[in-house]
Amino acid sequence: MLQLRGLNIRMSSTRGSKRDNVKQQKIIQTILKKDNPKKVGILMGSPNDYNKMKEAKYMLDTLGIQNEIQVLSAHRQPEEVAELSKNARENGYVAFICGAGMAAHLAGAVSSHTTLPVVGVPLSGSALNGVDALYATVQMPKGIPVATVAIDNSTNAALLVAEMIAITDNTIHEKLEIIRTKTREQYNDIELPKSE
Numbered sequence: 001m002l003q004l005r006g007l008n009i010r011m012s013s014t015r016g017s018k019r020d021n022v023k024q025q026k027i028i029q030t031i032l033k034k035d036n037p038k039k040v041g042i043l044m045g046s047p048n049d050y051n052k053m054k055e056a057k058y059m060l061d062t063l064g065i066q067n068e069i070q071v072l073s074a075h076r077q078p079e080e081v082a083e084l085s086k087n088a089r090e091n092g093y094v095a096f097i098c099g100a101g102m103a104a105h106l107a108g109a110v111s112s113h114t115t116l117p118v119v120g121v122p123l124s125g126s127a128l129n130g131v132d133a134l135y136a137t138v139q140m141p142k143g144i145p146v147a148t149v150a151i152d153n154s155t156n157a158a159l160l161v162a163e164m165i166a167i168t169d170n171t172i173h174e175k176l177e178i179i180r181t182k183t184r185e186q187y188n189d190i191e192l193p194k195s196e
Contacts (some may be wrong), residue, residue, distance in 0.1 A: 014057045029120055034144075038094045038165050041071040041084070043110065044123075045100035052123050052152050053099045059158035063175050065165065074100065081106070086112030091191040095119065097157045098146075102126045104133035106186060107146045119157040 040060055044053045053069070059068040072081050088096070096114070098107035099121035107120030124130030130151035138148040149156040150184035159176070167175035 023190035040067040056158040086107040104136035
């Protein structure tokens with residue numbers, strides 16, 4: 001048994017599979033890294049979604065949160081989506097932001113294979129202007145949660161993930177406070193027309 005910062009990690013016996021032992025070693029190595037970065041996966045169902053999802057990347061970059069952006073389709077690449085999701089924690093991910101339009105199953109497919117937080121961004125572009133994607137993303141069955149933001153609002157998805165990270169990261173918390181203050185100041189400076 002390995003004790004690490006109050007955690008007891010029981011290693012598989014030698015009778016366990018080689019794959020299980022390798023997996024446990026990777027998890028332990030990730031925990032032990034002193035500079036263990038928090039990495040967020042930004043996934044989109046199509047390259048055409050980049051213009052709507054790039055704001056999530058911009059916000060995470062602004063906050064200094066490591067991220068990786070990838071195109072993965074829940075319907076055309078289900079094995080790749082499952083593989084990424086199942087191994088996400090041991091590969092340093094702390095959350096996923098998933099943008100998809102129309103049937104919009106990407107966030108749910110990711111969430112079904114990981115216990116990491118998943119935030120869905122329903123994307124417009126269909127005949128229903130994203131309402132179909134909103135329903136597909138938000139209507140998850142009990143036990144497979146997906147937090148869902150407004151249609152095309154990948155900025156809020158990034159901020160929501162950053163708020164989760166800020167629970168244990170004071171640097172991110174301080175940066176979020178600055179962003180929130182600047183947002184308030186923008187609206188305080190707006191002058192409304194005077195009623196007659």
